[in-house]
Amino acid sequence: MARRLLAGLRRDRRGAVAVTYALLIIPIIIAIGxxxxxxxxxxxxxxxxxxxxxxxxxAVKTLNTGDPVAVKGRVRTWFATQTNRGAYNLDDVTIDQSSYVVQARATASVPTMIMGVVGINSLPIGASSAVAGPGTSYINIYLLLDTSASQMLASSAAGQTTMRNDIGCEFACHTGDPHTVGNVAYANNYLYAKAKTIRLRSDVLVDAAKTMVSSVDSVDPNHKRIRVGVYAFNTTASQVQAPTYSTGAVRSALTTTTSVDGTDFDRSLKAMAGLVGASGDGKTAATPLKFVMLVTDGVQSQRSWVGASSWTCKKKVGSICVSYPMSAPSYNVTPLNPAWCNYVKNNKVTMAVLYTQYLPVPLDWGYNGTLGSAMPGSWTGTLRSGVSPSITRQAYLPYALEDCASSKDLYMGAESEDAIENGMNKLFKKYMNSVHLIQ
Incomplete structure (x- = not known):
């Protein structure tokens, strides 16, 4: 009898599945957990x-300093602000500043929900990040300043009106006929403007450059990372002051007295590319990042268009002739071709552009026959998509200059004196804040 019962139990498989399932369900639950x-x-x-x-x-954008303690403190503050502390516990943030790359690593532990049953109460996690940019690098800044005759334009509407009323021209050219105003003789327009303390575009440009140089003093107070050079261009580009850590030398090199008839961007930017060379990685003084700041009204011109074949007035406003027949070379007075800027940019050099807006001069026959006219079909550039071919050359200047800059945020147009003076400084700060993640 007993033997039959034991034999029956051996043959009976009922309940075996339940036992097996019970044995397997625990690791399955742990695996899912x-x-x-x-x-x-x-x-x-x-x-x-x-x-x-x-x-x-x-943190790095707001500091502009290479002080590891300051950077570490700012990163900790920002990280604490950003961190979702309900998701994990912050253990540590470390800063490693080497080769002018700012690096940070954060570690944390995340509490487990299920794995605690097997003695694993938390999981370690970590994140690392690194940024590089001008704010912590060696930099050469090249101020490329337009010294063509167009910069001799009175910088304000009031100044232009005074010059028009007194000497019949808004430009303070070094050449031209002498004038007598109020029984005082002036050899040329420039000497008249200076005697009357009329500010010219060239004056505003120099003041703007000096303001920017003061920002360099603030960003690099020990003058060990940032060198500034001054370059002038008209028919070509030339070096006025080689890049130097001495901002005093830069200020001394800035002057307003030079102007040359004509602006040749093709030749000037090609020459500038040779003067600047290729940009480095900014890790050492021998391999600086290179930043060119072009300050100009953007007008490609030559003076030969003045010689019209006929000087019969075509249109008058009151007693002033505002339109004469123009000679063929007047078609050469146009916005610059943005492709010429690639001479510099192709060397991995960053280019910013401050457009000192060429204000319309409706009573000037030369303006009306050139920049006040529609874009010529002979222009060597490519008209931006969506822009009317009948747009005036003056109205197309901002498009051409924006396309010249390395990026849209490194372009700025400035019309007023204050806007020009602040513009260079703003572009400099934008560049210094242009850090990027590299890890």
Whole structure:
């Protein structure tokens, strides 16, 4: 009897599945729980990476300093602000500043939900980030200043009106007929403007450059990272002051007295590319980043168009003739071709452009016959898509100059004296804040 019962039990498989399932369900639950815990940890790591990237970029952009203690403190502050502390616990943030690359690493532990049953109460996570940019690099800044005759234009509407009323011309040219105003004789327009303390575009341009140089003093107070050079261009580009750490020498090199008839951007920018050379990585003084700041009204011109074949007035406004027949070379007075800027940019040099806006001069026959006319079909550039072919040359200048800059945020148009003076400074600060993630 007993033997039959034992034999029956050996043959009976009922309940075996339940026992097997009971034995297997525990590791299955742990595996599912582990997957859930790892997913939570991964999402926390992803958020941590984004927070660290944002903190590092924001901290470096607001500092403009190479002081590791200051950078570390600012990154900690920003990271603490960004961090979702409910998702994980912050253990540490470390800063490693070497080769002018700012690096940070954050570590944390994420509490587990299921894996604790097997003694794993948290999962470690980490994130690392690094940024590089001008704010911590060696830099050469090249101020490329337009010294053509167009910069001798009175810088304000009031100044232009005074010059028009007194000497019949808004430009303070070094050449031209003498004038007598109020029983005082002046050899040329320039001497008249200076005697009357009328500010010219060239004066405003120099003041703007000096303001920017003061910002260099603030960013690099020890004058060990940033060198500034001064370059002039008209029919070609020339070096006025080689890049130097001495901002005093730069200020002395800035002058307003030079002007030359004609502006040849093709030749000037090609020459400038040779003077600047290729940009380095900014890690050493021998391999600086290179930043060219072009300040100009953007007008490609030559003076030969003045010689019209007939001087019969075509249109008058009151007693002033505002239009004469123009000679063929007047078609050469146009916005610059943005492709010429590639001479410089192709060497990995960053170019910013401050457009000192060429204000319309409706009572000047020369303006009406050139920049006040429609874009010529002979222009060597490519008209921007969506822009009417009948647009005046003066109205197309900002398009051409924006296309010349390395990026849209490194272009700025400035009409008033204050806007011009502040414009160079703003472009400099934009460039210094242009850090980027490299890890």
């Amino acid at each position: 582990a997957a859930l815990d790892f997913t939570i940890a991964y999402n926390a790591k992803d958020r941590m990476q984004g927070d660290l990237d944002a903190a590092l970029l924001a």
